[in-house]
Amino acid sequence: MSEAQLPEEILEHVLRLVLSVSEREFCKFRDNTLGQGRGWVSLSTSAGHAPVSHLLLISRRWLRIGSPLLYEGVVLREQKHTKAVAHIISFDTHLGEEIKYLRLEGGLGKHLPVVLAHAPNVHTLYISLHVPASEAIRGLHKALSLVHPRKLYIYYRTSEFRSTKAMREAKRYLQSAIATQWETLVSTTTGGSSTTADVCIIYFRPLSSSAIIFA
Numbered sequence: 001m002s003e004a005q006l007p008e009e010i011l012e013h014v015l016r017l018v019l020s021v022s023e024r025e026f027c028k029f030r031d032n033t034l035g036q037g038r039g040w041v042s043l044s045t046s047a048g049h050a051p052v053s054h055l056l057l058i059s060r061r062w063l064r065i066g067s068p069l070l071y072e073g074v075v076l077r078e079q080k081h082t083k084a085v086a087h088i089i090s091f092d093t094h095l096g097e098e099i100k101y102l103r104l105e106g107g108l109g110k111h112l113p114v115v116l117a118h119a120p121n122v123h124t125l126y127i128s129l130h131v132p133a134s135e136a137i138r139g140l141h142k143a144l145s146l147v148h149p150r151k152l153y154i155y156y157r158t159s160e161f162r163s164t165k166a167m168r169e170a171k172r173y174l175q176s177a178i179a180t181q182w183e184t185l186v187s188t189t190t191g192g193s194s195t196t197a198d199v200c201i202i203y204f205r206p207l208s209s210s211a212i213i214f215a
Contacts, residue, residue: 008065015066018055026073026101027126027153029191068094073101076115079136082107086114097121102147104128108170112139116146126153127174131166140170144177148184155191 056066071089076082089096096118103126104112116122125147131137154174178185 004061008061011062012065012069015055015062016069019066019069020072023101023124023151026103027124027189029153029155068098071095071098073103074099074115074119075103075105076107076112077105079107079109079111082109082111082115086111086118089118090114093118100124102126106131106135108140108143109136110139112143113146116143119147122147123149124151124153125149126155127170128155129167129170129174130155131164131170133164133166135166137166137170137173141173144173145181148182150184150186152178152182152185152188153191154188 056063056070074085076085089099096115097120099119099122101124102115102119102122105128108131178188
C-alpha cells in the first residue's frame with residue numbers, strides 16, 4: 001500500500017505519535033532537562049537533525065492533517081515568534097482553536113493578546129517570570145485577561161537574575177489574574193529555586209480554591 005492509499009485516520013495517528021509530547025514534558029521547568037516541546041518549538045531529536053515538524057513538508061496532505069497536531073502546544077520565546085503565531089492563527093482560526101498548551105518564556109509584547117484572542121481553548125499555561133529589563137511586556141496584562149487556564153505552571157528563580165521593573169510588573173499582572181479572574185484555575189505548579197515556595201505564598205495567597213504544588 002502506497003502512502004497515498006493510507007486512510008487519513010491512520011496517518012493522523014502516526015503523526016500524533018511523532019509530533020505530540022506529554023504535558024509533563026511540555027511543562028518541564030528549566031532546572032530539569034527540557035523536553036523537546038511541541039508547537040512552535042523546533043522538534044529536533046538531536047543537534048544537526050532537522051525538526052520532526054519538517055515531516056509536514058512531505059505533502060499538502062501531511063501538512064493539512066499534521067498542522068492541528070503541531071499547534072496543540074505553542075512555545076513563545078521571542079517577539080518574532082509571537083508575531084508570527086499571531087499572524088498565522090489570525091489567518092487560520094482553526095489552528096488557534098487547536099492550541100491547548102501555551103508556554104510563555106518571552107515575546108510578551110503587543111502581539112501576545114492577538115494570540116490569546118484566537119486561542120480560546122488554552123487550558124494549561126506555563127509562564128516564566130524571568131523577564132529581562134529590555135523585554136516589552138505591554139501585551140501581557142491584556143493577554144492574561146483573555147485566557148482561562150485550569151492548570152498553571154510558574155517558573156521563578158530568585159537567584160538567577162536581579163529583579164527588574166518588567167519582572168515586578170509581570171508578577172503583579174499574574175497575581176491579579178489569579179486572584180480576580182481565573183475562576184477556572186484548579187492547580188498551580190511552581191518551579192525554580194528553594195525560595196520559590198516563599199515567593200508564591202506571598203504573591204498568590206489570595207488564591208484559596210487552588211492547590212499549589214512545588215515541583
